[in-house]
Amino acid sequence: MHVIADLCLIPIGVGVSVSNEVAACERVLAAAGLKTALHAYGTNIEGEWDEVFAAIKRCHEVVHGMGVPRISSSLRFGTRIDRSQTMDDKVRSVQQKLGGESR
Amino acid sequence: MHVIADLCLIPIGVGVSVSNEVAACERVLAAAGLKTALHAYGTNIEGEWDEVFAAIKRCHEVVHGMGVPRISSSLRFGTRIDRSQTMDDKVRSVQQKLGGESR
Amino acid sequence: MHVIADLCLIPIGVGVSVSNEVAACERVLAAAGLKTALHAYGTNIEGEWDEVFAAIKRCHEVVHGMGVPRISSSLRFGTRIDRSQTMDDKVRSVQQKLGGESR
Amino acid sequence: MHVIADLCLIPIGVGVSVSNEVAACERVLAAAGLKTALHAYGTNIEGEWDEVFAAIKRCHEVVHGMGVPRISSSLRFGTRIDRSQTMDDKVRSVQQKLGGESR
Numbered sequence: 325m326h327v328i329a330d331l332c333l334i335p336i337g338v339g340v341s342v343s344n345e346v347a348a349c350e351r352v353l354a355a356a357g358l359k360t361a362l363h364a365y366g367t368n369i370e371g372e373w374d375e376v377f378a379a380i381k382r383c384h385e386v387v388h389g390m391g392v393p394r395i396s397s398s399l400r401f402g403t404r405i406d407r408s409q410t411m412d413d414k415v416r417s418v419q420q421k422l423g424g425e426s427r
Numbered sequence: 428m429h430v431i432a433d434l435c436l437i438p439i440g441v442g443v444s445v446s447n448e449v450a451a452c453e454r455v456l457a458a459a460g461l462k463t464a465l466h467a468y469g470t471n472i473e474g475e476w477d478e479v480f481a482a483i484k485r486c487h488e489v490v491h492g493m494g495v496p497r498i499s500s501s502l503r504f505g506t507r508i509d510r511s512q513t514m515d516d517k518v519r520s521v522q523q524k525l526g527g528e529s530r
Numbered sequence: 531m532h533v534i535a536d537l538c539l540i541p542i543g544v545g546v547s548v549s550n551e552v553a554a555c556e557r558v559l560a561a562a563g564l565k566t567a568l569h570a571y572g573t574n575i576e577g578e579w580d581e582v583f584a585a586i587k588r589c590h591e592v593v594h595g596m597g598v599p600r601i602s603s604s605l606r607f608g609t610r611i612d613r614s615q616t617m618d619d620k621v622r623s624v625q626q627k628l629g630g631e632s633r
Numbered sequence: 634m635h636v637i638a639d640l641c642l643i644p645i646g647v648g649v650s651v652s653n654e655v656a657a658c659e660r661v662l663a664a665a666g667l668k669t670a671l672h673a674y675g676t677n678i679e680g681e682w683d684e685v686f687a688a689i690k691r692c693h694e695v696v697h698g699m700g701v702p703r704i705s706s707s708l709r710f711g712t713r714i715d716r717s718q719t720m721d722d723k724v725r726s727v728q729q730k731l732g733g734e735s736r
Contacts, residue, residue: 325487330641330674332604332709337509337546340600340715343723347730362727363670364677364720365639365709373487377480384428384476384506393509394546398538398604398709399502400641400674403487406440406496406649411673414652418671421656433571435536435606435707440649443612443703446620450627464569465624467617468536468606471570497649501641501707503538503571503604509546514570517549521568524553531693543715579693583686590634590682590712599715605708609693612646612702 325373328411329401331380332366335387336394348390349383356382361411366398370411373403428476431514432504434483435469438490439497451493452486459485464514469501473514476506531579534617535607537586538572541593542600554596555589562588567617572604576617579609634682637720638710640689641675644696645703657699658692665691670720675707679720682712 335345346367353360353369356379361368369376384395438448449470456463456472459482464471472479487498541551552573559566559575562585567574575582590601644654655676662669662678665688670677678685693704 325484328673330672332602332639334540334542334602336540336542336548340543340713341726342542343726343730346727350727350731361672362724363639363672364637364679364723365675365711368673370673373484377484381428381476381480388506388508394505394507396503396505396538396540398707399504400499400707401502402497402499402674403491404497404649405491414673415671417650417652418655418659421652422659431570433538433569435705437643437645437705439643439645439651443610443646444623445645446623446627449624453624453628465621466536466567466569467534467574467576467620468608469571473570499641499643501604501606505571507546517570518568520547520549521552521556524549525556531690579690583690587634587682587686594712594714600711600713602709602711605710606705607708608703608705609697610703611697 325403326408327371327373327376327401327403329369329376329399330366331369331397331399333383333387333395333397335392336396338392345387345390345392348386352382352386353379359411368411428506429511430474430476430479430504430506431517432472432479432502433469434472434500434502436486436490436498436500438495439499441495448490448493448495451489455485455489456482462514471514531609532614533577533579533582533607533609535575535582535605536572537575537603537605539589539593539601539603541598542602544598551593551596551598554592558588558592559585565617574617634712635717636682636685636710636712638678638685638708639675640678640706640708642692642696642704642706644701645705647701654696654699654701657695661691661695662688668720677720
């Protein structure tokens with residue numbers, strides 16, 4: 325089962341900056357060989373279900389290993405069985421509908 | 428790794444009611460032996476990471492098996508290594524702070 | 531426009547416990563006269579759009595006023611124009627479908 | 634109060650494709666003069682609180698106006714009072730920490 329996900333991991337109890345922990349997660353996802361795209365409020369992740377969720381578990385483990393006592397993540401994830409679709413397909417599909425407009 | 432999660436699964440492309448699919452997920456989570464609590468915008472789930480996420484995967488599989496072509500879920504999930512905490516602990520902790528108030 | 535929402539507010543940079551801030555939000559929502567239901571990973575809120583979102587803004591203001599430098603919230607919110615529906619309706623609709631089962 | 638948000642709006646009861654509705658929301662956000670960035674599972678939005686949330690309300694109104702009977706949105710939104718921060722700042726902060734790596 326293919327999944328497109330969007331992960332926003334929040335370390336709690338370690339200070340106001342979270343970029344070290346987010347960068348650690350980016351490394352975990354890259355090491356897992358997953359296709360990702362970082363944005364301002366999370367990271368898009370695309371791949372097979374088991375690989376995506378194993379990497380997300382590893383993110384929690386790695387961030388706890390950095391000394392973070394508590395983590396709260398928010399995740400969106402979508403699956404479909406009618407046809408295959410990539411992250412790029414999703415963005416392109418919207419952009420095509422906006423294409424003739426001066427944005 | 429213990430996890431407290433909150434799942435909101437949305438079937439797409441099948442009509443305006445979602446309660447059949449949500450009920451199917453409740454059955455999946457109960458069959459997995461997980462502690463759950465249904466609320467008006469999702470379901471709290473508590474358990475070991477691998478069991479919780481295996482059940483969530485099974486929810487997507489079962490709902491697709493009902494003929495739903497596309498699913499989008501939103502999930503919150505928290506882990507902590509400083510101490511153990513249950514769903515009941517989390518609610519009680521807030522309620523105690525509100526306890527003296529006439530709500 | 532009527533809305534059913536689910537708010538999970540996370541204070542960042544102030545320590546590992548979040549129950550004081552969550553309790554403060556419960557007070558804000560109660561003071562706004564909104565129907566709410568606290569659960570282990572957020573709070574259901576029901577009401578008219580403008581009142582619900584004014585109260586959510588007030589939650590951020592009050593929590594910052596407690597000295598919290600940074601807040602990240604996750605919110606689900608649903609509207610429908612085909613019929614009216616309350617939080618209780620949503621839960622009951624699922625429970626009825628599970629009613630004959632020995633859970 | 635400045636806010637960085639991330640909106641994922643899901644039309645329910647109208648079919649398996651959601652790109653028309655997402656495109657309509659992009660137009661609403663652009664018309665509101667807000668800074669946005671579309672990604673594969675939502676749209677980053679940056680601006681003053683009242684303007685951002687007025688535009689999000691308008692998204693629900695416009696999508697219902699397209700004949701969608703039910704909408705469920707998931708939103709992340711963050712505020713901070715310790716310093717100002719843009720969407721670009723957030724991404725750059727993580728990328729700098731990954732900068733020396735061959736990704």
